[in-house]
Amino acid sequence: MPKVLIVDDAAFMRMRTSKLLMEAGYEVIQAENGLEAIQKYREARPDAVLLDITMPEMDGLTALKEIKAIDANAKVAMLTALGQQQIVLEAVKAGAKDFLVKPADAERVLAAVAKLCGR
Amino acid sequence: MAEEGKRLEFELDDEDLKLFSEEAAEQIEVLDVALVQLEADADDELLQRIFRAAHTLKGSSAAIGHKKMASLTHAMESVLDALRQRRLRPSSEVVDALLNALDALRVLANEVVTRQDSGIETQSLEEELLALLENAGEEPANAGPGHGDGADFGFAAQARADIAAHRASGKSILAVSVRIRDDSPLPGIRCFQVLQELDAAGTVVATDPPRQVIEAGEADYVVRAVVAATLPPAQLQAALADISEVAGAEVREIGEDEPLGAPAPASEPRPLRPGAAPSAGEPGNAASASRRAGAGSIRIDVERLDGLMNLVGELVIDRARLIRIKDQLAAVLSGSELAELAENLEETTAHLGRITDELQDAIMRTRMLPIRSVLARLPRIVRDVATRSGKKVELVTAGEETELDRSVIEVITDPLVHILRNAVDHGIETPEERRRAGKPETGTVTVTAWNQEASIYISVKDDGRGLDFEAIRAKAVERGLVSAEAAAAAPPDEVLQYIFLPGLSTAKQVSDVSGRGVGLDIVRTNIERLNGSISVHSERGKGTEFIIQLPLTLATTKALMVVARGIVYAIPLVSVTETLPVRGADIHSVGGRRLLRLRDALLPVLELAAALGDRRPAVAEPAYIVAAQHAGRQVALLVDHVLGEQDVVVKSLGELLGARPGIGGATILGDGTLGLIVDTPSLVGGAARESRETQLARVA
Known part of the structure; x- marks a missing residue:
């Protein structure tokens, strides 16, 4: 069962996405911020990461770079809100494989995660 | 059907809301500007830009569950797509329908902020848009941009x-x-x-x-x-x-013998997001340079900048306090062993002063925005007024990159729009009149902005009929604003100033006679209240030019600090014409009123504290006179003494004291007490109302 790490400081979004992915047959790990995400990535080595951009403690872009430093092959999709185009572009340049603009519909989330996990 | 005032729910949190509103406002602005351009020149790039803006609005409104907005933008998008593919021509009927829809979009976007149903009706707008599509279709379906997949390499x-x-x-x-x-x-x-x-x-x-x-x-x-x-x-x-x-x-x-196609037309990259309005005189590189710089810039919340500005304001005040403490210390310690300490403090205070100045300057600069956003709204206004009054008018704007403080941007729009409307409505002649006068049918209104020293200038110039000096003279006399002799003797320059007199231009028919519209006195008062000025030049048959001058910022102002009945007042330096001691001044009593003869003028004399409502008895005989002017009229203000010039940080009186006539704001002084900023226009206005006869003492 592919493992997906969901990183988002907004609990509601985290729960909604987790539920969606679990119903689709993924194992889900959650983190509330960038620091926690790095720690969980080290421990669990998930197949895919959904990484929010705006978070306290450590933002998504910094977390992305740290995760890529741990594992150059990490498969990360950024979660972005409207109007963060420049950060998303930077994230893609820094190795993010994909991105989802919030609020993303279920179909898009599942398609992106499936691609990241090579399904 | 929509129920007005009903509470609406959208799927977004506060942070999303901010982004949504910002983006919506941006895209609506893009549409506002671009739709008007459409009639004149519907090039592919423009159509693409418009389509994208509508598309973005559709996407984000759908994402938050704003069905009405999504549905209206969808209808707009369908029409825009037809335009883009050249199935539909951008006739004025089409542009009108899109502009009407855009106005509704503004209301709908605002619903997301208020969360209240505005009750706006969009069904008929959508039907109007879709009806345009039904009439289209006969024209050849030419593949629009974005559909040329694999075509030309x-x-x-x-x-x-x-x-x-x-x-x-x-x-x-x-x-x-x-x-x-x-x-x-x-x-x-x-x-x-x-x-x-x-x-x-x-x-x-x-x-x-x-x-x-x-x-x-x-x-x-x-x-x-x-x-x-x-x-x-x-x-x-x-x-x-x-x-x-x-x-x-x-x-x-691609095979070896296969041609790549025709060479690309010039290697210049297509403009990505071309400047808002058609602009004359703007160096083409400036715009693209600023776009390139965009990647290295960040957005800052305006509130944060205001917060920073306030903090620096506090620093400026503390610096003034420190200087006072230093002076006191130096006096006490003079000659003692600790005198060196006082010198040390002096050096440090001086350094702190320099740094504070630089910091204030730097923050002021971060608050600066290009005037582009203001100018971008003008084409729509010109179009509306021109359509209504049956004129043909081309608007040319220049100086979009001119920067000014946020606070000024907020207040500059109204007077600018007022003057622009007048220029189109009354300045520019009808196409027929223009033809008869040997002019091109389409009139031109040019709006230009530029910086000079610590001011921003905006010129609104039309090539219309110009002002009718004789009509203005006659009207001023008829309204009892000037005597017939004075009017007859007044040189043209002075006659032009009459149009700013209260009572001259408020009458509706004046606009027909003088060629100029309504309430210019109010425009002038509002501009002068902001420590700015407005001037006018006009030539019969050739046109009229208004130039507005405003300070770059309203957050601080240079003021003359004076004391009256023990209270410190700040009189904005722009209104001060001179100061002189009471002793030796030529003060007369005429009909129970005191008048100061200053060179050729007679100035009504006001005791500053009393004029501002200070009912306490005077503590000392006023020793100084400050002559202050507004709108060409002067008053002589009696004060106890003059402290000197100072940069003051303007704070709103707000809830602190409530509005008080004659007081424009407050500032915190070096000793921590409140200083009141004098609103010269209302003092001058009050003096004029009190003594009608002193109007004759108007100084040109």
Whole structure:
């Protein structure tokens, strides 16, 4: 069962996405911020990461770079809100494989995660 | 049916709300400007820009569940798509329908903020838009931009030598065309991902749009490229199709004899987001340079900047306090062993002062915005007024990059719009009149902005009929504003000033006689209240020019500090004409009123504290006179003494004291007490009302 790490400081979004992915047959790990995400990535080595951009403690872009430093092959999709185009572009340049603009519909989330996990 | 005032729920949190509103406002602004341009020149790029803006609005309104907004933008988008594909012509009927829909969009976007149903009716707007589509369709369906997949690879013609070299080294040359889904929220980044994939596959020889555009994330929905690679076309095609939101990818090998197509028209990259309004005199590079700089810039919340500004304001006040303490210390310690300490403090205070000045200056600069956003609204206004009054008017704007403080941007719009409306409504003649006068049927109104020293200037110039000096003279006399003799003797320059007199231009029929409209006295008062000025030049038959001058910022002002009945007042320096001691001044009593004769003028004399409502008995005989002017009228203000000039940070009196006539704001003084900022226009106005006869003492 592919493992997906969901990183988002907004609990509601985290729960909604987790539920969606679990119903689709993924194992889900959650983190509330960038620091926690790095720690969980080290421990669990998930197949895919959904990484929010705006978070306290450590933002998504910094977390992305740290995760890529741990594992150059990490498969990360950024979660972005409207109007963060420049950060998303930077994230893609820094190795993010994909991105989802919030609020993303279920179909898009599942398609992106499936691609990241090579399904 | 919508119920007005009903509470609405949308799927977004506060942070999203902010982004949503900002983006919506931005896109609506884009539409506002671009739709008006459409009639004049519907080039592909413009259509594409308009379509994108509507598309973005549709996407974000749908995402938050604003059905009404999504549905209206969808109808707009359908019409825009037809325009883009040249199935529909941008007639004024089409533009009108789109502009009406846009007005409704503004209201709908605002519902997201208020969360209240505005009750606006959009059904008929949508029907109107869709009806346009039904009438369309006969015109040849010409493939619009964004649909030219795989067509012309002429952009690669310049790279012919490279292509030959790659071929010689055994690589195959692949023509790539990728289209991003129409509803993709950030297509520019998808295009960048396409480029990444191409770079991984081989050597990218040429791209359309150019590489730097794609790398900046500013490509549209289509990327075409020529790649030299060793992998089979099908493999690259699969890799490209695997990128999220790719609608279609096409990769085929270009044979050795196959031409690339016609050479690309000039190698200049297409403008990505061309400047808002058609502009004259704007150096083309400035706009693109500022766009390039965009990547290295960040957005800052206005509230944060205001907070910083306030903090620096506190620093400025503390500095003034420190200087006082230093002076006191120096006096106490003078001659003692600790005198050196006082000197130390003096040096430190001086340094702190310099740094504070620089900091204030730097923050002031960060608050500066280009005037573009204000100018961008004008084409729509000109179009509306011109249509209503049956005029043909072209608006030319220049100086969009001129920067000014946020606080000024907020207040400059109203007077500017007022003058612009007048220029179109009354300045520009009807096409028929213009033809008879041997002028082109279309009148021109030019709005130009520029900086000079610590001021911003905005000129509104028309090539219309100019002001009728005789009519103005007659009207001023008829209204009892000037005597017949004075009017007859007044030189043209002075007659022009009459149009700013209260009572002259408020009458409706004056606009027909003088060619100028309503309430210019109010415009002038508002501008002068902001420590600015307005001037006018006019030539019969040639046109009229108004020039507004405003300070670059309203957050601080230079003031003359005076004391009256023990209270410190700040009189804005722009209104001060001179100061003189009471002793030796030529003060007369005329009919129970005191008048100061100052050179050729008679100034009503006011005791400043009393005029501002200070009812306490005077503590000392006023020793100084400050002559202050507004709108060409002067008053003599009696004060106890004059402290000197100072930069003061303007704070609103707000809830602190409530509005008080004659007081424009407050500032915190060096000793921590409150100083009151004098509102010269209302003092001058009050004095004028009190003594009608002193109007004769008007100083030109």
